[in-house]
Amino acid sequence: MVNGSQQALDLCARLLLDPGDEAAVEEPGYPGAKQLFLAHGAKLRALPVTDSGIAIDGVSALTKLVHMTPSHQFPTGVSMSLARRLEWIEWARTHGAVLLEDDYDSEYRYSGPPLPAMHSLADGAGIIYIGTFSNVMFRGLRIGYLVVPKELIEPFRIAKWMADRHSPLVEQAALADFLHDGHLERHIRRMRRLYKRRRDVLLEALDRHFGRRAIVRGDAAGLHMTVRFSGAGDLQARAERHGVGLSSTDIYYFSRSVPNEFILGFSAETERNLREGIRTLVR
Amino acid sequence: MVNGSQQALDLCARLLLDPGDEAAVEEPGYPGAKQLFLAHGAKLRALPVTDSGIAIDGVSALTKLVHMTPSHQFPTGVSMSLARRLEWIEWARTHGAVLLEDDYDSEYRYSGPPLPAMHSLADGAGIIYIGTFSNVMFRGLRIGYLVVPKELIEPFRIAKWMADRHSPLVEQAALADFLHDGHLERHIRRMRRLYKRRRDVLLEALDRHFGRRAIVRGDAAGLHMTVRFSGAGDLQARAERHGVGLSSTDIYYFSRSVPNEFILGFSAETERNLREGIRTLVR
Numbered sequence: 353m354v355n356g357s358q359q360a361l362d363l364c365a366r367l368l369l370d371p372g373d374e375a376a377v378e379e380p381g382y383p384g385a386k387q388l389f390l391a392h393g394a395k396l397r398a399l400p401v402t403d404s405g406i407a408i409d410g411v412s413a414l415t416k417l418v419h420m421t422p423s424h425q426f427p428t429g430v431s432m433s434l435a436r437r438l439e440w441i442e443w444a445r446t447h448g449a450v451l452l453e454d455d456y457d458s459e460y461r462y463s464g465p466p467l468p469a470m471h472s473l474a475d476g477a478g479i480i481y482i483g484t485f486s487n488v489m490f491r492g493l494r495i496g497y498l499v500v501p502k503e504l505i506e507p508f509r510i511a512k513w514m515a516d517r518h519s520p521l522v523e524q525a526a527l528a529d530f531l532h533d534g535h536l537e538r539h540i541r542r543m544r545r546l547y548k549r550r551r552d553v554l555l556e557a558l559d560r561h562f563g564r565r566a567i568v569r570g571d572a573a574g575l576h577m578t579v580r581f582s583g584a585g586d587l588q589a590r591a592e593r594h595g596v597g598l599s600s601t602d603i604y605y606f607s608r609s610v611p612n613e614f615i616l617g618f619s620a621e622t623e624r625n626l627r628e629g630i631r632t633l634v635r
Numbered sequence: 636m637v638n639g640s641q642q643a644l645d646l647c648a649r650l651l652l653d654p655g656d657e658a659a660v661e662e663p664g665y666p667g668a669k670q671l672f673l674a675h676g677a678k679l680r681a682l683p684v685t686d687s688g689i690a691i692d693g694v695s696a697l698t699k700l701v702h703m704t705p706s707h708q709f710p711t712g713v714s715m716s717l718a719r720r721l722e723w724i725e726w727a728r729t730h731g732a733v734l735l736e737d738d739y740d741s742e743y744r745y746s747g748p749p750l751p752a753m754h755s756l757a758d759g760a761g762i763i764y765i766g767t768f769s770n771v772m773f774r775g776l777r778i779g780y781l782v783v784p785k786e787l788i789e790p791f792r793i794a795k796w797m798a799d800r801h802s803p804l805v806e807q808a809a810l811a812d813f814l815h816d817g818h819l820e821r822h823i824r825r826m827r828r829l830y831k832r833r834r835d836v837l838l839e840a841l842d843r844h845f846g847r848r849a850i851v852r853g854d855a856a857g858l859h860m861t862v863r864f865s866g867a868g869d870l871q872a873r874a875e876r877h878g879v880g881l882s883s884t885d886i887y888y889f890s891r892s893v894p895n896e897f898i899l900g901f902s903a904e905t906e907r908n909l910r911e912g913i914r915t916l917v918r
Binding site: 354355356358359362384387388391492493494514515516517518519520521522523 | 637638639641642645667670671674775776777797798799800801802803804805806
C-alpha cells in the first residue's frame with residue numbers, strides 16, 4: 353500500500369533505476385513518470401503510442417524499465433491490443449527488463465470487452481502492477497498499491513519503510529470496510545452508468561456540431577477522451593475568451609505536439625454543461 | 636506537510652546528500668535517520684552524546700548535514716544545553732552545513748524551563764526543523780512537517796510533489812480543525828499531567844527498589860527515560876521470563892553499547908503496572 357500511484361512510481365525508480373540507466377516512456381505520456389525518471393538521473397526514450405498502444409519497435413536492449421498505461425493510455429485513451437501486450441511481455445522476458453503497468457484508469461469501460469491486465473497475462477513475471485483509488489474515490493485520498501514479483505516484495509517493503517514508514521491507517525481501514533461491504537463495486541457500477549451518459553452526450557454534441565472536423569480517440573473507457581479539431585486556428589485562446597476551458601495535450605509530448613488536440617474530461621461535468629461547451633466551441 | 640518525520644528525513648537526504656557525502660548522527664541515535672542516510676550512500680560519522688547533547692568536537696569540516704534531537708535526545712533523553720546549541724549554530728554557519736533539528740518529542744517537559752528551538756535561535760539560517768504529530772496524537776496518523784530556509788522551499792515542494800504529490804487531505808483538515816478549536820493544546824496539557832504522574836511513579840519505584848543501582852537519564856521530558864542497572868548480569872532475558880519486557884538501547888549504538896541500559900517508556904502504562912514491573916525487576 354502506497355500514497356497513490358505517484359509513490360508507487362517513485363519507489364520503482366528508487367529501486368530499479370541507477371543514474372544513467374535507460375527508461376522508456378509513452379509519447380505522449382504521463383508527465384509524473386517522465387519528470388520522476390529524469391529526476392532519478394535516467395536517460396529517457398520516448399516510444400510513440402499507436403492505435404494498438406505503446407510501440408515496441410523503438411525500444412533498446414539497454415532499456416531497464418518501461419512505463420505504460422495499457423488500459424486507457426494517458427493521455428490518448430488508446431487501449432493496448434492483446435497482441436501488443438504479448439509482444440511486450442515476451443520482450444521483457446527476453447531482456448530481463450521490468451514493465452510498469454500503470455493501471456490508473458481501468459475501472460470504467462463503456463464498450464468492447466475488457467482486456468486482461470498484462471500482470472495476469474504474464475503471471476506476474478517481469479511486471480509491476482500499479483493501481484490507485486484516487487480515480488474511483490477522490491484525489492484527496494492518497495491510497496494506491498503495487499503488485500510486485502515475489503523476489504521484490506522485501507526490497508519494496510524496506511524502501512517504503514524508509515520513505516515514510518507506512519501510509520495512514522485511518523483511511524486504509526475506512527477503505528477496507530467500504531470494499532468489504534460491497535460499496536466500492538456499487539459505486540463503480542453507478543458511476544459507470546453516469547459517466548457513460550455524459551460520454552455519450554459529449555460524443556453526440558461533437559458529432560452534431562463538428563462532424564468530421566473533430567477526430568475523437570480514447571472514448572471507449574476512462575474519464576476523458578482526446579479530440580483533435582481540424583482547421584481551427586488557435587482554438588484554445590479563443591475558447592477561453594468565451595468561458596470554455598480547454599486542456600491541450602501539448603505538455604504530454606516531448607517534442608513536436610499535435611495542434612488543437614485537447615483532453616476532454618467528461619466525468620465531472622453535467623450533460624447540460626457538456627452540450628453548451630461544445631455549442632460555444634463551434635461558434 | 637509530510638508523512639511523519641520519516642518522510643521529512645527522506646526528503647532532506649534526497650535533496651541535500653549525494654552518494655559519498657558525509658553526514659553526522661548522534662551516538663547512540665535514531666536508527667531511522669542512520670539507515671536512511673546509509674541507504675542514500677552517505678558516509679556516517681557518529682558523534683557521542685554528552686550531558687549537554689551531541690558533541691561538536693568530532694565533527695569534520697566535510698560534514699554536510701547533522702541529524703540531532705535537541706529537545707529530548709533519542710534515546711538518551713538528554714536535552715541539549717543552550718551553549719551547545721549556539722556552538723552548533725555557529726559551526727553550521729561557518730561551514731555552510733545544514734542541521735536537521737528533529738524535534739520529535741518537544742511537547743512534554745516536566746521540569747526546568749524549555750529551551751528555545753535551534754531554529755528560532757538561528758532565525759532559521761542553516762537549520763531544517765522537523766516536527767511530527769505522531770507522538771502527541773497517534774502513530775497511525777502520518778502527519779509531520781518541515782520548516783526549511785526560504786531558498787529551499789521550492790526544491791522541497793517539488794521533491795514532495797514527485798515523491799507522492801501531497802499528504803492525505805482528510806486527516807490534515809481534521810487536524811487543522813482540532814488545532815484551531817484549541818483541542819490539541821488542551822490534550823497536551825491533560826497528557827502532560829498524566830505522563831508526569833506516571834513518570835514520578837516510575838522514578839519513585841526505581842529509587843525505592845534500586846537506589847543507586849539504577850542510573851536514570853532523560854527524565855525531564857518526553858515519553859521515556861533511559862535507565863542503566865549496575866551489577867545485574869543479563870537482566871533482559873531474566874526479566875522477560877517473569878513477564879517484564881525491557882527494551883535495550885543496544886540497537887541505537889553503532890559499535891560498543893552499554894550493558895543493561897534500557898529505554899523505559901512510561902506514557903502508555905498505568906501507575907500500577909509501572910510499580911509492579913519495577914518490583915518484579917528487583918526481585
